[in-house]
Amino acid sequence: MTVIQIIDAFAFYGADVILLAFVTALTVQICKATFLKKINKKLFTFLPFTFGTLFYAVYAAVRNLSFIYLVNEYISIIEHGISVGAAATLLYVLYEQFVREKKGGLSAAEGVISALIEGYVPCERVDSVAKLISEAIQKDVTGAGAKKAEDILKQYSYENMTETDLKMLANLIIETLAHVNAA
Numbered sequence: 001m002t003v004i005q006i007i008d009a010f011a012f013y014g015a016d017v018i019l020l021a022f023v024t025a026l027t028v029q030i031c032k033a034t035f036l037k038k039i040n041k042k043l044f045t046f047l048p049f050t051f052g053t054l055f056y057a058v059y060a061a062v063r064n065l066s067f068i069y070l071v072n073e074y075i076s077i078i079e080h081g082i083s084v085g086a087a088a089t090l091l092y093v094l095y096e097q098f099v100r101e102k103k104g105g106l107s108a109a110e111g112v113i114s115a116l117i118e119g120y121v122p123c124e125r126v127d128s129v130a131k132l133i134s135e136a137i138q139k140d141v142t143g144a145g146a147k148k149a150e151d152i153l154k155q156y157s158y159e160n161m162t163e164t165d166l167k168m169l170a171n172l173i174i175e176t177l178a179h180v181n182a183a
Contacts, residue, residue: 053081
């Protein structure tokens with residue numbers, strides 16, 4: 001997308017989408033930190049879109065003072081709700097990358113690894129596991145960095161992780177670091 005297309009998208013959807021995106025991002029983070037700690041972390045991908053659609057539907061019903069509006073304009077409600085979810089996701093990524101300071105002063109590679117393993121490793125161990133994986137990959141001269149990362153993940157990840165998930169996550173780490181280092 002070009003800058004003009006992005007500006008046009010915000011002009012079309014309006015400030016209400018951005019304001020609802022803030023509320024959605026905050027709600028998702030509260031849910032992650034409180035009563036949704038035990039659910040599968042992959043489901044968090046859909047939460048901003050679900051909450052965004054729900055919040056936009058409530059907003060539209062209140063703005064138009066009619067629940068009939070929701071039925072008649074359901075496609076517009078869903079479209080705007082998904083836009084709210086996308087904006088909330090963007091806000092979260094911007095916050096994680098530019099605002100939030102990670103403890104322990106992680107290097108760039110460790111920061112990337114930390115972001116990738118979040119949700120697969122207990123929160124209190126994410127930074128230390130990221131450092132372990134980064135060290136193992138840097139010291140690797142055999143080219144078996146993915147295997148070393150997989151072994152470390154197996155040791156520190158949640159118990160419900162399958163072998164396939166561990167292999168895929170380890171390969172994702174290696175490929176991401178390769179692309180980051182190449183850039």
